[in-house]
Amino acid sequence: MSTALSYSMPDLRDLRMLERLRLNPRRTSTGRQRGERLSKAKGVSLEFKDYRDYSEGDDLRHIDWNVLARLGTPIIKTYQDEEDLPVYLLVDGSASMAYGEPDKFRFACRMAAAFGAAGLSGGDSARALVLGESIVRTRPLRGRRGFGNLTSWLDAQTPNGRRGVAGQVRYVAPSLGRAGLVIMISDAMDQEFHRMVGLLSGLGHEVWVVQTLSRFEVDPPLEGDLRLVDAESNQAVEITANSPTLELYSRNLLSHNQKVEQACLSSGGRYALAVTDQPISALFGEVFKKRGWVT
Amino acid sequence: MGDLNFQSPTSLLWFLPIGAFILALYLLRMRRRDFVIPASFLWPERKDEVRANSLFQRLRFNWLWVLQLLALLLLTLGLARWQIRQSNLTGKSTVLVIDASASMKATDVAPSRFDEAVKRASKIASAMDPGDSIAVIEAGATPKVLSGLDPDPAKVADAIRHLRASDAPSDIAEALRLATALVGRDQEAEIVLLSDGCFEPIDSLNAGKSKIRYEPVGQSGENIGIQALGTAQTPQGLQAYAGVKNYGTKPVRTALSIYADGRLVWSQQLEIAANATVGKNITVPSRAQVVEARLSDGGSLPADDRRATPGNPSGSIRVLLVSNGNVFLETGLVLDPRVVLDKSTDVPGSELIESPGKGNYDLVIFDSVPEVAVKAPLTASFGAPTAASPAKGSGTRKTPPLVTSAGQGVLEDVLFENVYFDHIYRVQPVAGARAIAKTDEGALVVERQSPRRQIYFAFDLLEGDFPLSISFPILIGNLIDAAAGTEMQGITALSTGQNVALPASGTDPLKVRRPDGDIFDIAPVNGRYSIRDLDEVGEYVIGEGEDSKRFLVNLTSERESRIAPESQIRLGSGGPVATRTIQRFADLWKPLILGMLALLALEWLVFMRRS
Numbered sequence: 001m002s003t004a005l006s007y008s009m010p011d012l013r014d015l016r017m018l019e020r021l022r023l024n025p026r027r028t029s030t031g032r033q034r035g036e037r038l039s040k041a042k043g044v045s046l047e048f049k050d051y052r053d054y055s056e057g058d059d060l061r062h063i064d065w066n067v068l069a070r071l072g073t074p075i076i077k078t079y080q081d082e083e084d085l086p087v088y089l090l091v092d093g094s095a096s097m098a099y100g101e102p103d104k105f106r107f108a109c110r111m112a113a114a115f116g117a118a119g120l121s122g123g124d125s126a127r128a129l130v131l132g133e134s135i136v137r138t139r140p141l142r143g144r145r146g147f148g149n150l151t152s153w154l155d156a157q158t159p160n161g162r163r164g165v166a167g168q169v170r171y172v173a174p175s176l177g178r179a180g181l182v183i184m185i186s187d188a189m190d191q192e193f194h195r196m197v198g199l200l201s202g203l204g205h206e207v208w209v210v211q212t213l214s215r216f217e218v219d220p221p222l223e224g225d226l227r228l229v230d231a232e233s234n235q236a237v238e239i240t241a242n243s244p245t246l247e248l249y250s251r252n253l254l255s256h257n258q259k260v261e262q263a264c265l266s267s268g269g270r271y272a273l274a275v276t277d278q279p280i281s282a283l284f285g286e287v288f289k290k291r292g293w294v295t
Numbered sequence: 296m297g298d299l300n301f302q303s304p305t306s307l308l309w310f311l312p313i314g315a316f317i318l319a320l321y322l323l324r325m326r327r328r329d330f331v332i333p334a335s336f337l338w339p340e341r342k343d344e345v346r347a348n349s350l351f352q353r354l355r356f357n358w359l360w361v362l363q364l365l366a367l368l369l370l371t372l373g374l375a376r377w378q379i380r381q382s383n384l385t386g387k388s389t390v391l392v393i394d395a396s397a398s399m400k401a402t403d404v405a406p407s408r409f410d411e412a413v414k415r416a417s418k419i420a421s422a423m424d425p426g427d428s429i430a431v432i433e434a435g436a437t438p439k440v441l442s443g444l445d446p447d448p449a450k451v452a453d454a455i456r457h458l459r460a461s462d463a464p465s466d467i468a469e470a471l472r473l474a475t476a477l478v479g480r481d482q483e484a485e486i487v488l489l490s491d492g493c494f495e496p497i498d499s500l501n502a503g504k505s506k507i508r509y510e511p512v513g514q515s516g517e518n519i520g521i522q523a524l525g526t527a528q529t530p531q532g533l534q535a536y537a538g539v540k541n542y543g544t545k546p547v548r549t550a551l552s553i554y555a556d557g558r559l560v561w562s563q564q565l566e567i568a569a570n571a572t573v574g575k576n577i578t579v580p581s582r583a584q585v586v587e588a589r590l591s592d593g594g595s596l597p598a599d600d601r602r603a604t605p606g607n608p609s610g611s612i613r614v615l616l617v618s619n620g621n622v623f624l625e626t627g628l629v630l631d632p633r634v635v636l637d638k639s640t641d642v643p644g645s646e647l648i649e650s651p652g653k654g655n656y657d658l659v660i661f662d663s664v665p666e667v668a669v670k671a672p673l674t675a676s677f678g679a680p681t682a683a684s685p686a687k688g689s690g691t692r693k694t695p696p697l698v699t700s701a702g703q704g705v706l707e708d709v710l711f712e713n714v715y716f717d718h719i720y721r722v723q724p725v726a727g728a729r730a731i732a733k734t735d736e737g738a739l740v741v742e743r744q745s746p747r748r749q750i751y752f753a754f755d756l757l758e759g760d761f762p763l764s765i766s767f768p769i770l771i772g773n774l775i776d777a778a779a780g781t782e783m784q785g786i787t788a789l790s791t792g793q794n795v796a797l798p799a800s801g802t803d804p805l806k807v808r809r810p811d812g813d814i815f816d817i818a819p820v821n822g823r824y825s826i827r828d829l830d831e832v833g834e835y836v837i838g839e840g841e842d843s844k845r846f847l848v849n850l851t852s853e854r855e856s857r858i859a860p861e862s863q864i865r866l867g868s869g870g871p872v873a874t875r876t877i878q879r880f881a882d883l884w885k886p887l888i889l890g891m892l893a894l895l896a897l898e899w900l901v902f903m904r905r906s
Contacts, residue, residue: 096333104333189334217333227327230335237338238327245339252337 007106008113008154014281018117019144021284021294023087023124025181025206026268051075085124086140086180088205089116090169091154092212093132094161095231096189100214100276105159107276108185108212114280115183116141116150118294127177128153131168131186132161162232166192170199179204187212188256189232194263201267208270208293209260215277217253220246302376310371314364321360362898366891373887387483388428388444390474390505391416393458394490394512395435396465397791397832397855401491401595403515408860409460412489412512416458419487420451430477431455434470434490436463436792436830444477461830462598463792464852465490468497471507471866478505492861495854500866509864516859517543520599521551522572524588524849526579526606533581533606537588538574541567542857550591551575555583555606579606584786585834585847598791598832599856603847605786611635612778613655615671617642618662623762627771628660633787634775642667658778663755673778675705675750680722685743686751688722698739700732705750705773706740709766717758722751750774772796787844789829790851797824797837797844808836810848 010018054063054074067075089112097105116126120143128150129137138153161168165186173196176182182205186193200207222241229236239245257273264271270293274283288294301307332338393416399409420429428444431454442454471486478484484505491513523538541547546569552562561577579586583606590600605611612633616624619640628636637656646654646669654670661667661676668683680686698711711732722738724730727745730738741751756762776796779787789795797805804816805824810833817824817837829835835846850856 099331099333187333189337191336214333222330225327226330228330228332228335228338231331231333233335235335236329237335237340239338239340248339249337252339256337 006151006155008109008151010110010114010117010280014114015117017281018114018284019121021118021289022122023085023115023119023181024292024295025085026270027206051077085119085122086178087115087119087124087126088176088180088182089126089128089150090172090182090184090186091128091130091157092161092165092184092186092188093130093136093157093159094163094165094168094186094189095159096187097159097212099187099231100216102276103159104187104212104214104276105157107274107280108210109154109157110280111185111210111212111274111283112183113147113151113154114284115185117147118284119181120144120147120150124181126150129172130154130157131165131172132157132159133163135168135172164190164192164232166190166196169196173199173203176203176205181206181208183208183210185210185212187217188260191256194259197260197263197267197269201269206269207264207267209264209272211257211260211271211273213273213275215275218275220249222246300378302378304375306374306376307371309374310368313367313371317360317363317367318354321357322354358901359898362894362901366894366898369887369891369894373884373891377883377887379883387426388430388478388481389419389484390430390432390444390477390486391419391455392432392434392438392467392470392474392486392488392490394465394467394488394494395433395458395460396467396490396494397460397462397598397850397852398491398493398596398858399465399512400460400462400598401513401515401518401858402597403517403595403858404513407460408491408512409458412510413455413458415489415510415512416455416487417452420448420455423448423451430474431458432470432474432477433458434465434467434488435459435461436466437827438466438470438473440473440477461791462832462848462850463790463830464855465494467494468500471497471500471502475500475502475505478503480504488864490864491858492864493854493858497864497866502866507866511860511862513858513860515543515595516857517545517547518594518596518599518856518858519543519547519549519567519590519592520594520596520850520856521588521590521602522853522856523574524586524602524604526586526604531578533579533583535577535579535586535588535604536574537577537602538572539565539567539590540572540853540856541569542859543594544569547592547594552589552591553577553579554587554589555579556585557587582606585845594858596856596858598850601832602849602851603834604788604849605847607786611788612657612775613637614775614778615639615642615646615656615659615669616662617659617664619664621662621756621762623756623767624660624662624771627768628775630768631772631775631793633779633789633793640664642669646670658774660774663757666751669747671747673748673750673774675752675774677752678755679720680751680753684741684751685725685728685749686722686738686741686753687725688720688737688753690721691718692721692736693718697735698732699734700740704731704742705770705777706731707769707773709770709773710764711739711761711766714764714766715760716754718754720753722753748777750777786847788847788849791830791832791848793829793848795824795826795829795837795846797826805837806839810834 054076062077064075064077091108091112097108112128119126120141125140125142126146127138127140129135141150182200184207188211197207197209225240227236227238261271272287393412399412401408404411423429426446428446429451430444431442431451433439433441441457442451445451474486480503482504486505486507487510488507489510489512492511519539519541521537522540525536527534535553537551539551548564548566550562550564553560560579565573567573585603586606587601587603613635614628616636616638618624628634644650646656648668648670656671659669659671659674663678665681666676666683676684680688700706700711719739721736724738724741728741728743731742732740739753743749761767802819804818806814807817807826808814810831817826829846829848832848832850835848837844837846
């Protein structure tokens with residue numbers, strides 16, 4: 001595995017920690033290739049599931065000879081099939097993600113790489129998409145070799161989208177492929193974001209949303225009379241940044257975040273708020289692991 | 296504007312441009328700093344514009360500009376020197392004359408009229424502006440200037456604290472003259488008389504250019520007092536007469552009690568109609584030294600609820616005036632309450648030296664009536680000398696005499712300079728007599744000490760202007776003092792406010808014990824002890840041991856007992872003195888500035904809460 005200098009690449013210690021983790025979706029899914037994850041489909045694997053009577057065409061290797069010798073009846077052992085989990089890493093590439101220090105997009109890329117490391121090392125297939133002005137995506141990646149490709153691909157991306165992230169998701173969702181785990185890393189600064197969660201869930205995906213905000217957005221240090229310009233739509237709002245205004249903003253933000261969280265939870269997904277000044281390893285260790293996102 | 300005024304109304308015009316400027320700041324649109332944010336939909340449109348602007352916009356309500364305009368309004372009102380008419384504020388120079396007479400001790404105003412007057416004086420003093428001066432005069436029997444015109448409020452307050460009421464009538468006229476003299480020609484000066492108006496009419500007073508303001512004190516005129524108390528030896532024994540008068544407008548009940556040397560000997564409930572007097576004759580023990588009458592409920596003035604008199608009726612000075620009529624002498628003599636005056640055109644036979652028995656008079660005055668030898672221990676005669684006179688001679692002279700006087704004894708402080716005599720008698724002292732005042736041609740006043748003390752004056756009182764001179768009442772007083780000093784009893788009744796002069800044999804100070812027990816020393820001056828502070832009802836003891844004399848001091852002024860407050864007073868021939876509180880304008884800039892500061896603080900609070 002490459003450890004070349006990359007802002008998306010976790011440091012070695014974090015990488016080892018991430019490689020020991022496994023993504024833990026609430027639902028199981030059917031993969032195309034055998035992986036380390038249990039599939040709903042019964043089949044040939046190491047994980048025993050049940051017995052059944054032998055029928056013509058069954059693989060003789062799966063006849064339980066001990067039972068046949070005792071009962072004289074051929075009994076076939078069936079196994080839980082272990083398949084790969086399609087993991088879709090959706091990174092918000094809209095212009096608003098360029099905001100913050102460090103900027104939210106780079107933080108989101110590191111977050112996507114970290115989830116990718118956990119997924120790929122667990123045998124899942126991963127595919128990254130950046131939803132910017134246009135939608136760019138990787139081919140399905142597999143194994144630890146795919147992790148290097150993922151980080152180098154992420155390093156090459158920039159946030160440039162002037163379209164709302166919800167619109168881009170709505171556009172790309174039908175083409176994602178088989179149902180899997182969608183990890184959406186975005187600031188969710190779109191009034192339609194919660195609808196996007198419902199759309200993805202409706203397509204059979206389990207949706208995890210990591211809302212990525214800068215410290216500035218959580219607690220804006222504004223004062224005085226300002227003209228606030230929207231980074232994506234260029235719409236302006238004139239405000240006097242005083243206590244009442246900031247309190248109103250905080251209430252609006254909380255309400256919006258709760259709407260997104262509610263959409264995730266009601267669709268069987270997960271939601272977490274990450275602030276860009278938090279270390280990724282700490283988020284995995286103290287938030288995602290404790291909440292059961294990873295095991 | 297009536298009670299409001301602006302000293303500089305043009306300053307109000309400043310409100311318009313400055314107010315317009317403040318409003319213009321709110322009319323201008325604000326130049327806001329652009330700030331790029333991730334999303335604008337979370338931010339509310341909320342503008343509280345308080346700073347610089349560029350383009351005009353609609354004026355929106357904002358508490359900040361309201362408060363700023365209010366603060367500006369207060370500031371311009373202060374600059375315009377907004378004034379309000381206020382009472383109890385004095386002029387530049389103010390003399391507070393506080394009536395300290397007996398009637399001011401009336402308690403119809405709690406705690407007393409005097410305390411109320413002192414309170415008002417303090418209020419006036421506390422309203423002093425910097426640069427104002429206040430003088431304080433205590434108008435008692437002898438007016439005192441407790442503080443001259445002084446700009447120091449502490450000194451004025453200290454003087455007011457030292458004000459003391461007495462049981463004596465006050466000399467308001469003299470107090471006002473003093474006040475007038477203090478302010479001089481100051482046209483802005485004001486004399487404030489804090490009084491109940493219970494004083495004798497003031498016939499003549501020239502207040503100059505100063506304004507006199509009368510602040511009446513008191514509410515009720517209900518009072519009863521002992522109007523008279525005397526004793527007399529009668530065939531039935533020693534009798535006391537007590538008269539009680541109701542000065543009020545309602546009938547009252549009261550208990551009159553008579554004490555002999557402190558022991559109750561008689562008491563009775565009296566019903567007294569409004570403005571009526573009830574008199575009672577009571578037999579008292581013949582050996583009683585002091586007879587005292589007391590009222591159990593004498594109304595609101597306690598000073599006239601008790602009166603004491605010597606049990607021996609000879610305690611007073613009995614004077615016989617032998618005259619064909621002399622209003623000057625009669626007036627001068629009756630002014631002294633010690634004097635019991637009898638008048639006659641000739642000497643009663645019982646008083647002649649050759650008649651048996653003791654004489655009834657302490658002093659006999661021959662006023663241009665031939666002097667005869669009498670039993671009285673002191674005689675004074677005016678006019679032609681006789682064989683009984685201590686001088687002899689004949690003829691008169693008309694040329695103005697050049698008088699030299701010893702200035703002692705009965706002639707102390709008596710001056711003959713500038714006195715016009717139509718004629719004087721040419722006399723010389725007889726053997727045993729001496730001239731105590733001389734002219735260039737002989738004696739003017741002759742004195743003989745024995746066998747009886749005789750004073751002879753070589754002129755007729757009505758043949759010159761001596762009775763009109765200031766020396767005349769002094770001479771009468773000296774004669775009465777001389778009579779009192781020679782034969783005065785150990786107990787004497789006096790009126791509050793009177794002065795007592797006693798001959799001094801040495802230079803030792805004399806101890807005086809007041810009714811309240813305080814003891815003070817009096818040093819002799821020119822061979823006499825002068826006690827001037829007999830202003831409290833009760834018994835004064837002067838001297839110590841067997842030589843001590845007791846003075847029973849009573850409030851005898853009916854004017855003081857008639858305590859109904861006067862709503863207005865007149866001074867001389869002028870109109871009534873102003874009783875309406877004189878008002879002046881007082882600047883309001885201090886409260887205006889304070890209000891402005893409070894508004895700015897409020898504006899700061901509003902701004903801080905918003906930001």
